Amino acid sequence: MLRPSPAPAPALRSVLAALGSPSAVREPRTPALRAAQGPLSPELPLPVHVLGLSTASGAPGAAAATEQQPPGTRLAGWRFLIRNGDRAIAAGDTMLTPDGWSFSHFFEGPYVTATERALIQAEALATPYQPRLLSVPELYMLTLWLHTDTEADGATTEPGPDDLLVPLAPAPPGIAADRPYRLADLLPVIGLRLAPPPLLGSPAPA
Known part of the structure; x- marks a missing residue:
């Protein structure tokens, strides 16, 4: 069961304007958007947060951060799935500028399909x-x-102890896509991938 947080109204308006007036934005439409027949609708806004390198890689305080607010997590924008008929064919990203929320770009590809699939699976959860x-x-x-x-508020970065993360395909090697992980379980795995290699000549960790 999903209860999305409402996106800022200016962010939605910027995507609607980009869909309605393609020549008014710098970024061109994707091939799927150009070929689409019928109306295009931006739906299910998702706040996009970015996990910083220092948070996941075990910097001082990062261990505690998995249970509290990760210091390297920030809101980067809002993403809208662009639906044509019964499926999402692209996504539209917005970004925060000194003048407020503005359209950034359209894109398509495997993450659009994977996001829609993960959302459908999450909608079936009892929680x-x-x-x-x-x-x-x-x-x-x-x-x-x-x-x-x-x-x-979708813009807040503080996770809860029972939050889940579902890696979207394609996921990094060794991390299964399309399955839920507890946030506190997956962050250490991400941290190991991001940790810098040992210095030449230094002993390997036990």
């Missing part, structure tokens, strides 16, 4: 969740973040 996205740029990794506080 209510607030859907978000959590990105780990250093690993080219994107997850669906299922937040247990369904009344929270």
Whole structure:
């Protein structure tokens, strides 16, 4: 059961304007959007949070951060799935500028399909969740973040102890896509992937 947080109204308006006036935005439409027949609708806004390198890699205080607010997590934007008929064919991203929320770009590809699939699976869960996205740029990794506080502002970065992360395909090697992990269980795994290699000549960790 999903209870999305409402997106800022200016963010939605910017995506609607980009869909309605393609020539008014710098970024061109994707091939799927250009070929689409019928109306295009931006739906299910998801706040996109970015996990910083220092948070996941075991920097001082990072262990405690998995149970509290990760110091390296920040809101990067809002993403809207662009639906044509009965499926999402692309996504539209917005970003916060000095003048407020503005359209950023359209894109398509496997993460659009994987996001829609993960949302459908999460909708069938008995526990209510607030859907978000959590990105780990250093690993080219994107997850669906299922937040247990369904009344929270989607812009807040503080996770709950029972929050889930669902890695979206394609996921990094060794991390299964399309299955839920407890946030506190997956963050250490991400941290190991992001940890810098030992210095030449230094002993390997026990």
